Amino acid sequence: MCGIVGLFLKDRTLEPQLGAMLTDMLITMTDRGPDSAGIAIYGSEANGKSKLTVQSDDPDADFASLADELSEQIGSAVSLQRNDTHAVLELEAAQVEAARATVRDLRPGLRVMSDGEVIEIYKEVGLPEDVAARFDLSKMSGTHGIGHTRMATESAVTTEGAHPFSTGADQCLVHNGSLSNHNSLRRKLKREGVRVESMNDTEVGAAYLTWKMQQGATLGEALENSIEDLDGFFNFVVGTKDGFGVVRDPIACKPAVMAETDQYVAFGSEYRALVNLPGIEDAKVWEPEPATVYFWSH
Amino acid sequence: MQTFDVAENGLRELNQTLQAQSVDTNQTNWEVKNPKGSHAIAVGLDAPIEVTVKGSTGYYCAGMNQQATVRVEGSVGPGVAENMMSGTVVVEGDASQYAGATGHGGLLVIKGNASSRCGISMKGIDIVVQGNIGHMCAFMAQAGNLVVCGDAGDALGDSLYEARLFVRGSVKSLGADCVEKEMRPEHIEILKDLLDRAEIDAKPEDFKRYGSARNLYNFDVDNSAAY
Numbered sequence: 001m002c003g004i005v006g007l008f009l010k011d012r013t014l015e016p017q018l019g020a021m022l023t024d025m026l027i028t029m030t031d032r033g034p035d036s037a038g039i040a041i042y043g044s045e046a047n048g049k050s051k052l053t054v055q056s057d058d059p060d061a062d063f064a065s066l067a068d069e070l071s072e073q074i075g076s077a078v079s080l081q082r083n084d085t086h087a088v089l090e091l092e093a094a095q096v097e098a099a100r101a102t103v104r105d106l107r108p109g110l111r112v113m114s115d116g117e118v119i120e121i122y123k124e125v126g127l128p129e130d131v132a133a134r135f136d137l138s139k140m141s142g143t144h145g146i147g148h149t150r151m152a153t154e155s156a157v158t159t160e161g162a163h164p165f166s167t168g169a170d171q172c173l174v175h176n177g178s179l180s181n182h183n184s185l186r187r188k189l190k191r192e193g194v195r196v197e198s199m200n201d202t203e204v205g206a207a208y209l210t211w212k213m214q215q216g217a218t219l220g221e222a223l224e225n226s227i228e229d230l231d232g233f234f235n236f237v238v239g240t241k242d243g244f245g246v247v248r249d250p251i252a253c254k255p256a257v258m259a260e261t262d263q264y265v266a267f268g269s270e271y272r273a274l275v276n277l278p279g280i281e282d283a284k285v286w287e288p289e290p291a292t293v294y295f296w297s298h
Numbered sequence: 299m300q301t302f303d304v305a306e307n308g309l310r311e312l313n314q315t316l317q318a319q320s321v322d323t324n325q326t327n328w329e330v331k332n333p334k335g336s337h338a339i340a341v342g343l344d345a346p347i348e349v350t351v352k353g354s355t356g357y358y359c360a361g362m363n364q365q366a367t368v369r370v371e372g373s374v375g376p377g378v379a380e381n382m383m384s385g386t387v388v389v390e391g392d393a394s395q396y397a398g399a400t401g402h403g404g405l406l407v408i409k410g411n412a413s414s415r416c417g418i419s420m421k422g423i424d425i426v427v428q429g430n431i432g433h434m435c436a437f438m439a440q441a442g443n444l445v446v447c448g449d450a451g452d453a454l455g456d457s458l459y460e461a462r463l464f465v466r467g468s469v470k471s472l473g474a475d476c477v478e479k480e481m482r483p484e485h486i487e488i489l490k491d492l493l494d495r496a497e498i499d500a501k502p503e504d505f506k507r508y509g510s511a512r513n514l515y516n517f518d519v520d521n522s523a524a525y
Contacts, residue, residue, distance in 0.1 A: 252414055252433075255376060255394065271354050271375060272335035285354070285373060287413050289396055290433065 001272030002163075002176040004024050004256075005150040008244035008266035014145075014263060014278075017052075019140030023132045025266075025273045026147040029176040032269055033149030036116025036162035038123025040172040040239050043142040046119050050169075053113040053120045054103060055086050055159060058184040062107050064177045073102045073209070084134045085159075086113065086122050091114050093117065096169070109156040111160060116170030118142075118241055143298065146239045147295045154182070154201040161198060165206035166212060168172040170241035175202040176269060177233035185230070205230060220259045224246045224291045237267055252290035259283040265296050300325050304339070305332035313338065319345040321365075335375065340368050343385070344487045360387045363404060379406045382423055395432075401442065412424040414451070417444045420461055426496035437464055437473065445492050447500050455508055463508040464489050466500060477511045 003078045005025035005146075009015055026037060041051065056062035058084065063197035067089065078099070079090045091099055096115050103110055111122040122135045128149045132138065148163035155161050164172040172275065182201035185208060189196055196203055212222035221242055226236070227250065235254040238245045246267055248256060259266045261276050261283045268274045271285070288294055299442070310362075312330065319325060321344075333339050335341020337357040340349050343366035349451035351359070354372030364383040365506060373391030382401040399415065399480045401423025408416075411429035416477050422441040430448035437453070439461035449467035462485070472478075481503075489502035 250433075253395070257375075257394075270335060270356055271373070272356055275334040285391075286391065290414070 001032045001233050003032030003149040003269045003273070004174050004235060004237050004267060005029060005147045005269070006145070006174075006244060006246075006275050008144040008265040009263070010265070013157055015143060016141045019146055020138040022145045022147050023055075023138040024276050025268060026128045026132060026137075026149060028273045028275075029147075029149045029269060033125055033151045034219070035150065035157045036123065036125040036150045036159070037128035037153050037161045038150075038164050039132075039135075039137055039147040040114065040119055040121045040164040040174075041121060041140050041142045042118045042144040042170075042239060042241070043140065046090050046283075047070065048089050048093060050096045050115060050117055051120060052089040052091065052096060052099055052103070052115045053086060053122070054089065054107075054111060055111045055113050055123075056107070057083050057159075057243075058109065062110055066107065068230065069106055070099060070102055073106070073194045076096045083136070085124060086120075088120055091173075108148060111164075114164075114166040114172065116145060116241065119166075119170045119172060121164050121166060121172060123164065125150075125157055125162065125231070141295055143242075144239060144244050146172060146174050146237050146244070147175075147234045150289050153178050155199045158198075158212070161200045163202060164239070165203050167206040167238070170239075171219070172211075172239045173202065173206040173209060174237050176235045177232065177249070179205055179230055179232035181231040188265035192294055198280075201232070205234065205236065219243075220293055227291050235269070238274065240297070243295060245289055245293060246294045247297040248288055250291040254262075257285065257286050258288055258294070259285045271291065299327045299329060301329045301331060304336060305334065309336050309338065313341060316340055316347070316349065316366075317342050317344070319343075319347050320355070321345050323347065326367075332446045333372070337375070340366070343368070346385075356486070363387060367471075373410065378408075379423070382406065392429070393427075397427075398423050401425070403442075405495055407498075411448070417461070420444065424492055424499060426492055428498055430498075431472075434473070436461055436476075437463045443488060443492055445489065445496075445505070447498060455510070457509040457514060458508075460510060460511070462488070464502075464505040465508065469506075469508070472508065475511050475514045476508055478505045479509045479517075483505045500516065 069079045073080040081088045119232045163174040179201040182204040315362040321470045327499045331352045333353045335356045339355045341361040345366045348367045351370045358377045360368040361380045363385045367386045376395040380386040382404040383402045388407045393412040395410045396415040397412045398406040406425045414432035416435040418437045420439045428447040433451035436455045440459040446465045450469045450498040453473035455476030486502045
């Protein structure tokens with residue numbers, strides 16, 4: 001099953017409430033996905049620096065001296081902001097790739113959730129309400145965000161199987177559905193040198209989009225291609241640094257509702273997720289068409 | 299007029315209250331407040347009561363309806379009036395997937411658009427859509443009438459049995475074994491009656507009729523390679 005929520009703000013005065021609105025939407029989707037939950041939040045830029053969000057099963061030990069060790073290895077300043085099992089490392093944008101490699105050497109058990117100038121991804125196993133509470137999601141502010149509640153079908157209930165998945169700097173993907181050609185596609189992507197770490201079908205979808213974009217496709221083109229190359233059921237919601245996109249497979253049996261007002265564009269697996277948004281009574285509400293790419297950007 | 303607030307008293311209480319109405323109840327008019335996209339609003343009703351839902355609903359609104367008239371002043375999620383036996387369901391807004399699926403009887407009116415699989419496996423229900431419908435509508439539809447005042451999506455009436463399909467606008471593509479058929483006077487009569495009951499102002503003569511070519515009813519040895 002799975003639930004997806006997404007919120008793209010047009011009205012900047014709502015930005016301080018983004019986390020609170022998304023948290024409410026996410027918790028409403030608990031009965032579509034009680035296994036695990038996650039959220040990608042596009043917050044404020046950090047003055048030319050980049051953010052690397054990491055997750056650990058043993059955060060006390062892993063995070064204690066990570067910033068200092070990393071800073072010494074890559075030779076530039078690194079700051080660390082811990083949030084429960086996750087930490088956001090802030091560093092020079094040019095050092096992101098070096099930092100990724102160094103983090104893998106220093107802490108092999110650490111998982112990189114996302115990197116980019118504004119994106120932070122938080123995800124864990126557990127009820128959406130509990131996941132939201134442990135990261136204090138409702139206090140977060142930002143321009144747009146995407147959330148996911150997972151009911152696992154294609155791979156185990158683990159942190160790395162939870163959504164959103166990073167598809168590149170400041171990009172993420174959430175998925176409702178199941179891909180049926182993910183094993184063959186995973187082998188193909190590995191041959192092409194694309195990193196795929198889990199047995200999860202959505203990660204393959206994310207890696208596919210990354211690969212297409214590495215070859216020069218825009219996100220919109222990569223999404224168009226996904227309609228041809230991915231077999232199975234999917235509703236994808238993607239986030240970029242300044243945008244937010246939606247695509248459904250041609251069969252479109254997974255539910256989707258969108259709402260738009262002068263203040264925001266919102267996505268929900270069900271209308272229930274949208275009912276507490278301001279002005280929803282007068283919003284334009286519609287079901288996105290199958291095999292059609294929708295995109296909004298600032 | 300009885301008023302029921304779902305936010306205050308809950309969904310289960312709503313359905314138990316409505317289902318408890320007997321055929322000769324005096325409480326014939328109900329207003330349901332704060333549906334907020336809840337699933338299974340006003341399902342399993344079996345009395346000639348009128349229920350007005352003040353807002354949009356989630357999955358399976360008015361499912362399995364018998365005798366009752368349910369009017370939704372908003373849009374509905376997947377499976378509205380699924381397996382309806384009799385009565386009337388009117389949706390003022392849009393309907394999501396598989397509206398009226400497997401319905402045996404009654405009338406479903408959608409004033410907006412219906413999305414994919416509207417009337418899938420319908421078994422006698424009449425469905426009138428004022429707007430457009432999505433892909434795979436009336437798939438394996440067995441009996442009843444599907445009337446579309448707008449356009450129809452891909453694969454209309456795939457593997458159709460004996461349901462009648464009337465479309466005023468364009469049909470993106472017809473499904474396997476679905477063909478356009480002659481509109482005879484008796485079809486004009488059926489359509490006129492349905493449009494009148496749905497309170498939709500449209501001329502029956504502007505519609506085209508589609509139905510089963512009946513080529514899939516029997517095994518054809520020339521198709522054996524396809525199995």
